[in-house]
Amino acid sequence: MNFARRMEKFQGSDIQQILKVTARPEIISFGGGLPAPELFPVEGMKRAMEKVLDEAGSKALQYFTTEGLVPLRKKIADRTNLRTGTDLGQENVVIVTGSQQALDLAGKIFLDEGDVVLCESPTYLGAIDALKAYSPRFVEVQTDGEGMVTEDLERQLAANERVKLIYVTPDFQNPTGVTWSDNRRRSFMEVVNEHEIPVLEDNPYGELRFQGVTPPSLKSYDEKGNVILLGTFSKILSPGMRVAWICGDEDLLEKFVYVKQASDLHTSTLSQYQIDAFLDMYDLDEHIAGLIEVYRHRRDVMLTSMDEFLPEGVDFNRPDGGLFTWAVMPEGVSSRDVLTKAIENNVAFVPGDAFYPNGGHENTMRLNFSNMSPQRITKGIEILGKVMESFAG
Amino acid sequence: MNFARRMEKFQGSDIQQILKVTARPEIISFGGGLPAPELFPVEGMKRAMEKVLDEAGSKALQYFTTEGLVPLRKKIADRTNLRTGTDLGQENVVIVTGSQQALDLAGKIFLDEGDVVLCESPTYLGAIDALKAYSPRFVEVQTDGEGMVTEDLERQLAANERVKLIYVTPDFQNPTGVTWSDNRRRSFMEVVNEHEIPVLEDNPYGELRFQGVTPPSLKSYDEKGNVILLGTFSKILSPGMRVAWICGDEDLLEKFVYVKQASDLHTSTLSQYQIDAFLDMYDLDEHIAGLIEVYRHRRDVMLTSMDEFLPEGVDFNRPDGGLFTWAVMPEGVSSRDVLTKAIENNVAFVPGDAFYPNGGHENTMRLNFSNMSPQRITKGIEILGKVMESFAG
Numbered sequence: 161m162n163f164a165r166r167m168e169k170f171q172g173s174d175i176q177q178i179l180k181v182t183a184r185p186e187i188i189s190f191g192g193g194l195p196a197p198e199l200f201p202v203e204g205m206k207r208a209m210e211k212v213l214d215e216a217g218s219k220a221l222q223y224f225t226t227e228g229l230v231p232l233r234k235k236i237a238d239r240t241n242l243r244t245g246t247d248l249g250q251e252n253v254v255i256v257t258g259s260q261q262a263l264d265l266a267g268k269i270f271l272d273e274g275d276v277v278l279c280e281s282p283t284y285l286g287a288i289d290a291l292k293a294y295s296p297r298f299v300e301v302q303t304d305g306e307g308m309v310t311e312d313l314e315r316q317l318a319a320n321e322r323v324k325l326i327y328v329t330p331d332f333q334n335p336t337g338v339t340w341s342d343n344r345r346r347s348f349m350e351v352v353n354e355h356e357i358p359v360l361e362d363n364p365y366g367e368l369r370f371q372g373v374t375p376p377s378l379k380s381y382d383e384k385g386n387v388i389l390l391g392t393f394s395k396i397l398s399p400g401m402r403v404a405w406i407c408g409d410e411d412l413l414e415k416f417v418y419v420k421q422a423s424d425l426h427t428s429t430l431s432q433y434q435i436d437a438f439l440d441m442y443d444l445d446e447h448i449a450g451l452i453e454v455y456r457h458r459r460d461v462m463l464t465s466m467d468e469f470l471p472e473g474v475d476f477n478r479p480d481g482g483l484f485t486w487a488v489m490p491e492g493v494s495s496r497d498v499l500t501k502a503i504e505n506n507v508a509f510v511p512g513d514a515f516y517p518n519g520g521h522e523n524t525m526r527l528n529f530s531n532m533s534p535q536r537i538t539k540g541i542e543i544l545g546k547v548m549e550s551f552a553g
Numbered sequence: 554m555n556f557a558r559r560m561e562k563f564q565g566s567d568i569q570q571i572l573k574v575t576a577r578p579e580i581i582s583f584g585g586g587l588p589a590p591e592l593f594p595v596e597g598m599k600r601a602m603e604k605v606l607d608e609a610g611s612k613a614l615q616y617f618t619t620e621g622l623v624p625l626r627k628k629i630a631d632r633t634n635l636r637t638g639t640d641l642g643q644e645n646v647v648i649v650t651g652s653q654q655a656l657d658l659a660g661k662i663f664l665d666e667g668d669v670v671l672c673e674s675p676t677y678l679g680a681i682d683a684l685k686a687y688s689p690r691f692v693e694v695q696t697d698g699e700g701m702v703t704e705d706l707e708r709q710l711a712a713n714e715r716v717k718l719i720y721v722t723p724d725f726q727n728p729t730g731v732t733w734s735d736n737r738r739r740s741f742m743e744v745v746n747e748h749e750i751p752v753l754e755d756n757p758y759g760e761l762r763f764q765g766v767t768p769p770s771l772k773s774y775d776e777k778g779n780v781i782l783l784g785t786f787s788k789i790l791s792p793g794m795r796v797a798w799i800c801g802d803e804d805l806l807e808k809f810v811y812v813k814q815a816s817d818l819h820t821s822t823l824s825q826y827q828i829d830a831f832l833d834m835y836d837l838d839e840h841i842a843g844l845i846e847v848y849r850h851r852r853d854v855m856l857t858s859m860d861e862f863l864p865e866g867v868d869f870n871r872p873d874g875g876l877f878t879w880a881v882m883p884e885g886v887s888s889r890d891v892l893t894k895a896i897e898n899n900v901a902f903v904p905g906d907a908f909y910p911n912g913g914h915e916n917t918m919r920l921n922f923s924n925m926s927p928q929r930i931t932k933g934i935e936i937l938g939k940v941m942e943s944f945a946g
Binding site: 425 | 824
């Protein structure tokens with residue numbers, strides 16, 4: 161049987177094979193990006209569903225508009241404005257089936273084969289996965305502890321004629337945990353405001369801030385309607401429900417609606433009603449405060465353990481929020497070799513080279529701290545430190 | 554801003570604009586393909602959700618495998634085997650976010666720009682919409698009251714080098730309501746079994762049979778693993794929940810899993826658990842028997858009204874099930890002109906040319922009978938008949 165040429169890029173990854181073993185209960189996994197399930201609002205979601213089926217009834221089970229439920233879109237717009245300095249109305253919000261769908265739709269809308277996507281280095285693996293279906297060339301822009309380096313962004317814009325999309329995660333990035341400084345945001349947007357290139361500002365983790373002040377979103381500095389801001393309920397309510405959103409100018413959202421209709425008609429009516437009812441019935445801020453307390457503690461335990469147990473020469477980030485930190489081992493050490501040995505000792509993580517669309521950086525790794533208990537985090541990092549030591553010098 | 558070339562094909566359709574008015578309550582709409590909401594199992598879905606959140610709890614709100622919930626996949630395989638003569642296991646089933654997603658994924662997997670899709674003439678509008686994102690050429694195969702004409706299929710296979718996909722809806726087709734005869738199924742599959750070309754057998758309506766016996770699926774005659782059978786809960790439980798499935802050989806489903814993971818990670822965990830619990834708690838056959846009773850009556854009322862009120866020279870189909878019938882007016886009469894005047898008189902339908910990927914056939918129309926009461930069906934067809942008369946010769 162013949163497949164489309166793009167399917168050459170869709171092969172089973174060795175990482176997925178390796179991480180399958182991490183589902184075993186004895187494994188201490190820093191590998192996935194899973195929220196802590198014990199914090200999910202199970203009872204609240206039950207009450208919300210009861211209310212929806214008692215009150216909206218059959219409407220909540222019928223086909224729906226592609227744009228999504230208006231009261232939910234209004235709540236998302238209001239919350240985004242309050243948190244990130246934007247000025248959005250419900251007409252600037254379209255509901256999607258998880259942020260992953262937003263990435264896929266963006267690829268469909270903007271990318272012809274051979275077009276260039278600019279991204280941070282490293283960048284989110286799921287974005288690479290979604291966009292590669294449209295056969296672009298990924299050009300990594302130099303990125304440091306303050307975000308994407310503006311001078312290199314300008315250099316790459318000048319050097320590449322076919323830049324059709326810029327993908328960034330300025331808040332508690334997956335994989336590094338880095339948050340862009342406000343200065344860097346401003347200078348990035350000064351450049352973007354001189355072009356007509358769409359920017360996907362992916363922000364799934366921004367609400368999980370453990371300390372400090374939330375900086376304005378890139379979207380809040382957007383003068384031309386270039387920025388499409390992505391958000392999701394996955395990290396603040398439930399990832400399994402697959403409800404997320406796109407914020408942008410109306411004429412641009414119209415394109416998303418066309419292609420979303422062709423991709424899955426609309427996002428689950430029932431899930432949209434259910435989350436909207438939950439937001440009416442419960443205090444989301446209070447719920448998120450509970451998440452932050454737990455995740456902050458887990459981050460603290462992880463960083464303290466990394467200070468104590470990781471060998472000299474291993475650097476790592478100290479994120480102010482989110483779900484991840486990032487470690488860099490000395491040049492020449494392969495995180496895949498470390499992973500193989502770590503799994504033999506019941507510890508797992510994701511090798512960092514997976515987050516570089518053009519490869520390299522085999523000495524890096526992503527570590528998730530949200531899904532394991534503090535005790536297991538300490539134990540897992542201790543084991544990881546010993547494994548790393550066995551690869552030293 | 555620059556868009557991908559494929560976006561030239563995604564413009565707002567005039568039909569969508571026209572049909573927007575059909576949401577007005579005074580309109581008698583034969584336009585959509587909506588199930589009757591008064592038949593949705595609202596109370597059952599509530600109880601199922603309560604059971605899931607009480608018993609599975611946080612598991613039902615967490616990220617999930619792309620393949621989907623194993624017990625649900627097992628139930629789907631068993632039911633499909635029993636109904637359509639297949640021999641599937643749970644490993645032959647992948648859950649998707651509505652059948653529309655399956656169509657999009659199939660396009661992604663099989664189609665390069667300029668490849669040929671063979672389809673019935675007419676064919677399902679949503680399939681055209683999903684597949685056109687991959688820029689194929691649609692070649693319509695001659696289709697009559699027994700299904701796709703085998704001789705013309707052979708002719709088109711011989712005439713077109715780059716046939717990469719065959720899309721068909723053999724049971725109560727959308728838009729015509731036609732069901733393929735068993736003879737036609739066999740001869741179609743004799744041809745298909747000589748090739749290595751994937752066949753999408755889309756079957757959203759097969760369970761809504763008002764009379765007669767369900768014929769074996771194309772998949773049941775599949776000797777090479779060419780056939781991918783699509784099914785959905787949209788027409789038998791709830792379209793708003795967006796839960797459907799793909800059945801096929803495991804190695805082919807692996808491709809679907811890769812691209813689905815890149816498209817939306819997985820289908821709602823909660824919705825999968827909820828439907829699985831519903832199927833444990835309630836008798837789906839009994840529920841469907843209730844739907845059939847109502848829809849059969851509505852079809853009868855529509856056909857009787859068409860016999861009574863439509864002018865001479867208008868032909869129409871007498872489907873044994875599903876949601877639609879199809880009318881053909883004399884050559885030269887434009888269903889768009891008829892629609893404009895019908896809407897002025899508060900009646901709507903979908904002009905039939907929308908279902909021909911290469912245009913033409915302006916004298917045809919699709920009529921849905923599932924979403925209006927018998928009284929409104931009679932009244933609407935009476936009005937439609939008068940409007941048609943005003944266009945007669």
